[in-house]
Amino acid sequence: MDNVARRIESLVRNGELKPGSRLPPEPQLAALLGVSRSSLREALKGLVFLGLIKARPGHGTYIQASLGRAASRHFQWMLLLKEIKYLELYELRQILEPAVAALAARRATKSDLDSMELALRGMKASLQQPEQFMVNELAFHEGFAQASSNVAIQTTMQMMYGALAEGRKRVLPLIDDMLRNYQRHERIFIAIQKRDVRRARQAVIRDLQFAKALLRKDLQAQEELRAKLRRLEPVSLGTKS
């Protein structure tokens, strides 16, 4: 299957297939690649799953025009399989976000600033609704990443935020002052809007310090919960191993 996928890749490379364009019908594509229709169909399913091509039932199969979001699944799985730890993602954030803040302060377009401002307004309006607040906060961070005007950076940030999403849900109840949480983001926005590189960096670093402290509080709470559970079930644990 992988082999067929690579040959479809090479058609894209040669310009014979373009982003957003439709793949030839199965019989032709199978003949073109010199493979059986059943091998082709499997390869296509794999590519659809990977998000590289898109099947529109009744309309055929298309080369995906945009891939950004699909990449975050890998990070999510790596977290799930405990290959990556939350604190490692925060270290990556600490490297990327201040640099993105600097790029954003230099490059943000009117439309980037508009997206961030809209998300900020959404955050302010949902100070009492944590779920809704989080949706807007994520939109704010995506606008922030987009303002770097660099798709490689933006994709990396999307992967990172996607992987962090579950953890964020868990720490949200630990934020005791949503207004101050909102204000930390407002400060980032104002610095970018004023093209103030130094302040944009500082505002982001301050937000990250808060986020990391929150994560540590959550990890500690989880550890205490586990310890409590261990005390409650001494027998069932004793029978294991």
Place this chain on the structure above:
Amino acid sequence: MDNVARRIESLVRNGELKPGSRLPPEPQLAALLGVSRSSLREALKGLVFLGLIKARPGHGTYIQASLGRAASRHFQWMLLLKEIKYLELYELRQILEPAVAALAARRATKSDLDSMELALRGMKASLQQPEQFMVNELAFHEGFAQASSNVAIQTTMQMMYGALAEGRKRVLPLIDDMLRNYQRHERIFIAIQKRDVRRARQAVIRDLQFAKALLRKDLQAQEELRAKLRRLEPVSLGTKS
């Protein structure tokens, strides 16, 4: 298919399936998830393609123990589809690598230093064989990323290097002094080995400046080639559109 995949994910999340462990036989797994065997089989193929599970013919299907490398395909496709430009990847390198140098100088283990040294020796031994040199240079950069002791960072770097690989092949003939190219890497290694954070950063920044200059030279050469081809084929171009 996506839905079945998500439910397999949730089995991993609950700890019912562990990284590296074997999935239950198809009939049981289908019953467990309440789906038909044919839907299950499709979902599994998708997960295999994505590199999240691994099929060992005759032995069953296993949850992948490690995912690092698979993630780089997304970046490669995005480059291919022109969503990401090479210069954007260099900007990402400029953000990540100096920070990784600092982490590596603080955290590199004996085994990290050994891998980097081995790769360096391979580079020195293949100054006259560009292909072989490149394999060793990539191994050096992977050892460097690993020395950050952060899997999230390491995975991001792998994605980036994987996507850059094709471009590197193209710029290699443009390097006129392979010995100096080797020495730039040796300087990075020595600084990390001496735990000298500042020098490690500087050595990496110098290597990146060289790499970026090389890329610009290559992009310019390509542009000139295209202009030349346009002059050679005025008629065939005129008949298009």
